[in-house]
Amino acid sequence: MANRPLVDRSASAGGIRRLLTLGGFLFLLAAGLALFGNSFGDRALLIIFGLLAVIGMLAIFAICLGLLQFAGRTGDGSIARAFVEALPVGTLIVDRKGRVIYANRAYGDITGASEAAEVRTIERLLAREPDASEAIYRLANSARDSRAGQEEFRLARAIAGSDPTPHWYRASVRPLDGDRASLQAWQIADITSEREEQETFFRDLQHAIDYLDRAPVGYLATDDEGRLIYINATLAEWVGLDLVSFRPRVQAFSDLLTQDGRTGVEKELADLAPGEIRRVEADFVTGTGQRMPVRMLCRTEASGGAPRGALRAAILKRSVGNGDGDALQAAEIRFTRFFNSSPMAIAAIDGDGRVVRANPEFARVFGAGAATGETAITEAIREANRDALRHALAAVVSGKAGTPSIDTETLGEPSRSVRLYMSPISDLPDSSGEMAIIYGVDITEQRALEDQFAKSQKMQAIGNLAGGIAHDFNNVLTIITASVDFLLLNHRTGDPSFQDLLLIKQSANRAASLVRQLLAYSRRQTMRPKMLNLTDVIADMHLLLKRVSGDHAALERQHARDLWPVMADIGQFEQVITNLVQNARDAMPDGGTITISTRNLPSAEVKGFNYPELTEGDYVLVEVADTGTGMPAEVAERIFEPFFTTKEIGKGTGLGLSMVYGIVKQSNGFIFVDTRDGEGTTFRIFLPRHVPTELAPARGDAAPPSADARTDLSGTASILLVEDEDHVRAGNVRALKMRGYEVHEASSGLEALELMQEIGETIDLVVSDVVMPEMDGPTLLTELRKDWPDLKFIFVSGYAEDAFAKNLPDGIKFGFLAKPFSLRDLALAVKSALDE
Numbered sequence: 001m002a003n004r005p006l007v008d009r010s011a012s013a014g015g016i017r018r019l020l021t022l023g024g025f026l027f028l029l030a031a032g033l034a035l036f037g038n039s040f041g042d043r044a045l046l047i048i049f050g051l052l053a054v055i056g057m058l059a060i061f062a063i064c065l066g067l068l069q070f071a072g073r074t075g076d077g078s079i080a081r082a083f084v085e086a087l088p089v090g091t092l093i094v095d096r097k098g099r100v101i102y103a104n105r106a107y108g109d110i111t112g113a114s115e116a117a118e119v120r121t122i123e124r125l126l127a128r129e130p131d132a133s134e135a136i137y138r139l140a141n142s143a144r145d146s147r148a149g150q151e152e153f154r155l156a157r158a159i160a161g162s163d164p165t166p167h168w169y170r171a172s173v174r175p176l177d178g179d180r181a182s183l184q185a186w187q188i189a190d191i192t193s194e195r196e197e198q199e200t201f202f203r204d205l206q207h208a209i210d211y212l213d214r215a216p217v218g219y220l221a222t223d224d225e226g227r228l229i230y231i232n233a234t235l236a237e238w239v240g241l242d243l244v245s246f247r248p249r250v251q252a253f254s255d256l257l258t259q260d261g262r263t264g265v266e267k268e269l270a271d272l273a274p275g276e277i278r279r280v281e282a283d284f285v286t287g288t289g290q291r292m293p294v295r296m297l298c299r300t301e302a303s304g305g306a307p308r309g310a311l312r313a314a315i316l317k318r319s320v321g322n323g324d325g326d327a328l329q330a331a332e333i334r335f336t337r338f339f340n341s342s343p344m345a346i347a348a349i350d351g352d353g354r355v356v357r358a359n360p361e362f363a364r365v366f367g368a369g370a371a372t373g374e375t376a377i378t379e380a381i382r383e384a385n386r387d388a389l390r391h392a393l394a395a396v397v398s399g400k401a402g403t404p405s406i407d408t409e410t411l412g413e414p415s416r417s418v419r420l421y422m423s424p425i426s427d428l429p430d431s432s433g434e435m436a437i438i439y440g441v442d443i444t445e446q447r448a449l450e451d452q453f454a455k456s457q458k459m460q461a462i463g464n465l466a467g468g469i470a471h472d473f474n475n476v477l478t479i480i481t482a483s484v485d486f487l488l489l490n491h492r493t494g495d496p497s498f499q500d501l502l503l504i505k506q507s508a509n510r511a512a513s514l515v516r517q518l519l520a521y522s523r524r525q526t527m528r529p530k531m532l533n534l535t536d537v538i539a540d541m542h543l544l545l546k547r548v549s550g551d552h553a554a555l556e557r558q559h560a561r562d563l564w565p566v567m568a569d570i571g572q573f574e575q576v577i578t579n580l581v582q583n584a585r586d587a588m589p590d591g592g593t594i595t596i597s598t599r600n601l602p603s604a605e606v607k608g609f610n611y612p613e614l615t616e617g618d619y620v621l622v623e624v625a626d627t628g629t630g631m632p633a634e635v636a637e638r639i640f641e642p643f644f645t646t647k648e649i650g651k652g653t654g655l656g657l658s659m660v661y662g663i664v665k666q667s668n669g670f671i672f673v674d675t676r677d678g679e680g681t682t683f684r685i686f687l688p689r690h691v692p693t694e695l696a697p698a699r700g701d702a703a704p705p706s707a708d709a710r711t712d713l714s715g716t717a718s719i720l721l722v723e724d725e726d727h728v729r730a731g732n733v734r735a736l737k738m739r740g741y742e743v744h745e746a747s748s749g750l751e752a753l754e755l756m757q758e759i760g761e762t763i764d765l766v767v768s769d770v771v772m773p774e775m776d777g778p779t780l781l782t783e784l785r786k787d788w789p790d791l792k793f794i795f796v797s798g799y800a801e802d803a804f805a806k807n808l809p810d811g812i813k814f815g816f817l818a819k820p821f822s823l824r825d826l827a828l829a830v831k832s833a834l835d836e
Contacts, residue, residue, distance in 0.1 A: 005085055007103040007116045092186040093176070094121060101183060110188055112160025122171055122186050131155050132169070139173050143184050148174035152191070168195040218294075218315030222253045226311070235315055240287025253311065258283045258291060263360035267372060274302035274309055284315075293318045345418070345440035348425065353377050353393055365442055367412045377438065381408045381418075389420065396422045396436045407443075414610070417447040448612040477820035481505065482731035485823040529567045529667065531690055534598050534620060535559040541574055545596075548581050552591035553626075555581075560599035566620050566687040572663045579660050580624040580683050587628030587681060595625045601686065609684075614670050618689035625682040631675045639673065713827040714740045717834050718759075721745045722752045722768035722780065723796070732767070735823040736830065749775025753783060760788060765833055767817075767826075770797035778808050785812070792833050796821075 084091055090107030094100055103119050113119045123140055126132040135151035142149030150172040158167045168191045176183040212219055218235025222228055229248040236243045239256055254262050261283050268280045277299050284292045295316040300309040345365045347358035353376040355362070363371035370380040378386045385408035395403050406420045421439040484505045491498045538545075538557060549555045577596070584594045601619040631639070640661040664671040668688050675681035719741050723729035729745055736743045744759065746752035749772055756763065766784065770777040781793050794815040808814075817829045 005081075005102060005104050006108040006113060007100050007119050089187050089189040092119075092121065092188075094184055094186065095182055096184070098123070107188070110159060110190060122188060125159070126171075129155060135171065139171060139186075143173045143175075143186075146175045148172070158190075167192045218317070220253070220256075220311075220313050220315065222311040223249060224310055226253050227251065228253055228256075229310075238286070238292060238315075238317060239284055256284050258285045260360050263363040263368075263371070267358075267363065267368075269298060269300070269311065270372070272298060272300050274300055276300075343442075345438075345442070347371070347377070347438050347440075349377060349393065349436045349438050351397060351435045353390070361442075362440065365416055365418060365440055366410055380412075381410055385409075392420075392422055393436060393438075396424050416442055416444045419443050445612070479725075479727045479731060481820050481822055482728075482735065486731075486734070529569050531565045531692065532568050532570055532573065533563055533565055534573075534622060534687075535563045537570060537573060538577060538596055538598065538622075541577060544578070545581050548578055549585050549594055553585050553588055554591075554593045556593060556595045558595060558597040562600070563598055564600050564618065564620050564689040565692070566667075567690045568667045568687060569663075572667075576660045576663050576685070577622075577624070579657065583657065584624060584626035584628065584681070587626055587630070589629075592627035592680075595623070597623045597625075600689075609672075611670070611672055614672075614686060619669075619686040620689060622685040622687070623682055624685075625680065627680045630677045630679045630681055631673075632677045636673055636675050640671075713824070713831050715831060715834060716740055716742070717764040717830075718742045718744070718762050719830065720752060720755065720763045720766045722747075722749065722766065722772070722777070724748055724769060724772045728769075732826060735826055738823075739827050739830075741830070748772055749777070749780040749783075752780055756784060756788075763788075763791070765792045765794065765830065767794045767796060767830065770795050781808070781812070781814065792836070794829055794833050 084102075085104050087104060088106055090110040091102075091104045092100065092107050093102040098121055100119055100121065103113070103116075108114060108119065111120065111125055123136055126136045129136075132153040132155060135153045139149045139151055150170065152168065152170045154166055154168050156166055157164050159169070169188055170191045171186070171188045173184055173186050176185055213233035215232065215234055218238060219230070219232040220228060220235060221230040227249045228246075228251050231241065231243070231246065233243060235241075236246070254266070257265055265280060265282050268278065272278055277297060280296045280298050282294055282296060284294050286292055295318055297314045297316075299312050301312070302309050342359055342361060345359065345362035347362045348356045350356050354373040355371055355377060356373065358371040366377070366380045369375045370377055378389050381389065385406060388406055389408070392403050392406055403422050408418055408420065410416045410418060419441045421441075423437050423439075425435065425437050484501055487501050488498075488505070491501060538559070542555075542557070546555055581594055581596070588594075599621055601621040603616050603618050606614055606616055606619065639657050641658060661671055664685055664687075670686040672684050672686075673681060674684070719736055721729060721732055721736070721743055723732065723745075724747055726747070729747065733743045733745050744755060744763070746755050749768075752766070752768065753775075766781075768777045768780055775783075777795050777797070781795075784791055784793070792815075793813075794817055796817045797819060815829060815833045817825065821829075
């Protein structure tokens, strides 16, 4: 019979198992009766019981050897047997030792076995076939591990028969009863016809793809999120895309569009109903950055929950300006390109003030809601300007000429400053309800530059005022300090006036400190920059900053690795950090956290901070942030002004942050504050990255001279003292003469030149003020060095050395003494200059 199995040993195996099971039962029965045999005295029964015991022992040995198992019935029902026998797939059942238990007729037909003796397992049959050996090896491993497996392989010819053509087979294995299976089912099927159908399908599909690729128009498809999943070769060639490296769902469809045209195309596709076909004009950008005008026939497919369904589009390439095409079409292309790529926001407005159509720039400036007509244009600007815009639109719609422009600000984030112009179009045919055209010019950067310039002028004016006051006050302090020093020379500790004189000197020193803060703000204090690593500087200040921050504030430091070096005065920078930490502490009366962080800021990240004043370049960024009360915007605008303070009367001079501002600016850096009322404050300091180079020769020695109390400051040299302030000059002359020097004095640079012509050969040193009428100190030095090139020179000034040294020739040497100074400071500077 056709469905009769080729091999079926399952029935005989079941009979053996039943016989052995019966033997085991008889052994147990014999053992039980033997206990009572002697009492009955029947020898025949004993012999019968002995035979039963032997049979039972054999059953027990069979159980131990695995020949007998107590398991459920194997189920040899006629329905299951008929189903397996009728399978067209060759099926082979073996035990764990590889012995064949069952093979259906289909297995014999596929493997060429016509009787039970010719049946071989799949392993033995195909293990030596090179094309199938690896697949069979993997299946055998799965069988040994009681796992299911399936493999497909191709042979050069059929397993059975004389067919010489290649054949495909699918082989599989699976256990029949769990992980510790005693039986395994192997199956094998000839799938050659199935593979041929697949290959035919793929050939037809390839032909269709080839047709799409070589079509004279471009095709593309996207997923629900706007990512390209298909692009044909024609379109890829147009835009310069390499199809070999193309990967679906990696590149966005918007990447094919010009940046200024994306918003317009997105607007066109946003309200495209599923199944609707719409013509969209756009500009693609090629791999070389060129614009390519195209016309797209777009259609979207419905997709549940997605903002827009999958897009399918046919792309038609359009040409402009060759003289051969339709002039009307060329004009349309030029207008569309102008409209979409215009840097000016343009929109057509209806009578209700809603946008009928708009270009991408309009959507960028006013937002998508206004550009699509969801909201009126008046709702997209500040409320203060809405009435003015309504009246202007009404005037334009009514035909009035000469409507003035309106300056306003948009409501979006970030807010933008815009200047609006309007013109009527209601007299044009086919205006489709359009009543006016509105043009918007983004003047945000212009306004920012105007505000920045105004603020810079204000800060410069305050700085000039502060610097001028500091300079004049320095002269007054110099006179006070010198006079007090003279008085202290004539009074001893026990004198009644001694303590009053000390109080005057301490007050003068305190006033000098305030003057230095004013000079720091006006960027005219003396700076001695050197290359610093700010991480190391702040780490060395940690104990000091812990004391400054107090017990109620937690101080944290966050430093990036490999911080770039900067050029700064270490003492001045420490003052900056100390002042900022102190202000942060005062802003947190109930406690909080102060965070000091440093990191490198490459030039590519500078624009991300949106500070118009911040120029492009590499910086080291220092941030001092607190979790305190913050500041209102009107306060934050004035915090760097001298004498402006929010503290109570008597608790601050208002010069701390102004000094910080001046020091950072004098270090060629920038400082900004970000704060909101009730949300804390962050100060950001940007210091330029320093790239070490060969050091330039020093202009002069501005390092402060030092000496202990036992240093001999007397001398006999001849000194020319030039000072336009009579009291300052008199005090300095008296101080130098007390040290034994011969002093000549002049009240101006011109007088000093005349005096030098008379006694120049006897002068060893010139001590001159910097700022003087008729001829300043640097000009005097230049003139004197023409006739006396080795003449030693000391400048005295309340301003920083850099404020005047830049007007001197490179490499010129001089000493420097900053006002105000004590008599000892003057004597020490003179002694050091003469000893060089």
